[in-house]
Amino acid sequence: MEKILIVEDDELIAELERDYLEANGYETEIASDGLEGEKKAKTGLHDAVLLDVMLPGKNGFEVCRELRRSLRLPIIMVTAKKEDIDKIRGLGLGADDYLVKPFSPAELVARVKSHIHIHNLLLESQEEKEETEITYHNLTILPKSRMVYLDGKEVVLVNKEFELLLFLAENPNIVFSKDTLFDRVWGMDSLGDVATVTVHINRLRDKLGKNDSETQFIETVWGAGYRFRIN
Template sequence: MEKVLIIEDDELIAELERDYLEAGGFQVEIALDGTTGLQKAQTEEYGTVVLDVMLPGKNGFEICRELRRNQDLPIIMVTARREDVDKIRGLGLGADDYMVKPFSPAELVARVRSHIMIHQRLLERKEGRKPTQLLMGNLKILPEERRVFLGEEEIALANKEFELLLLMAQNPNIAFSKETLFNRIWGMDSVGATDTVTVHINRLRQKLERNSASPRMIETVWGVGYRFKINV
């Protein structure tokens, strides 16, 4: 069972997030101030940290900066502040995602699960484990060879198109925000993320979908971003 650390000074919000995450199958610990939260994150193992920005002791930006010096666990920053500059700053410091309050606790659970799965995939690559081919209907992806087939036809994809498709296909039915996709594939903060991700998604749909205007494989999740859909 993956363990999640919530660093949040509002106890009611922290408990609500904990309840949803525990219902989603996660083990959860709470720290109500920045100093305690940083200490726990540095001395214990967590699958993800859900990090509020405005905290007593150390604020979320300081904690994110400290953690990124020697840890690569997923960090999801949350805040009531809606200014883009805060979002850009958090992502620039190494946060994997950024959510603005109020948000759906169910969406938080989905994002935590998504980031843990992505992180596990990255660890597998670093450890040299060979990913198997991905087969979904008539779509076949060969990660090691970086090749994609629809039936017997090989589909030519640009590098970023392939990486975008592979990331979503390895995490089917999970909705990714455009910011998360941009950060994961391009490896930088999300300035310009919306246009860049949208363009690449449209190209993938044109190459992979029978009707790109009514996609069945790469779906738009309104208010969130995109997901690679398979029937389960």
């Protein structure tokens, strides 16, 4: 369940926001001043913040500026002021949206829902762009891009060569029999036999050469199988 932090010193307004959000499936937490709100927001336990501008202790603009230094969650500022300069200031400090009191509770819920949805889409998009590299010595494997680099130069691998290398590299120092490798990479229903594994291992060795310690990345363990060895 998504959790919303309400930073509001007016108890009646805070409870109204809480009631409508919880009625729409959100969990809420209330902070009654700026310092408390900032502290709670920094716990990272919330999916969005409703932030009043006029707060005791520390005003909403100051809190928004501080939160934007470390948090990327949606911040919706709430105020009784209607001046454009206040909206511009809040948005300039990193707020995602601005609501002017009095507002429709249904509009509040709709904006919260919209900004959380947009935020989640952006995070998913960024996660797709970010790729975790597997790097051992002078060898780098990019799982999503299905690319391999040795000493900074790309090594061209066919499909099963890449899948075999990736499986071994994701399980370093573990010995796998030919039967297990054939099952994991080719699948039990594939045509062929375990000799295919040996052929692909030899091709990988030819293409990858040796690592920094002058040993093969893929090591034969006689009578047992193969392993991707790292020191």
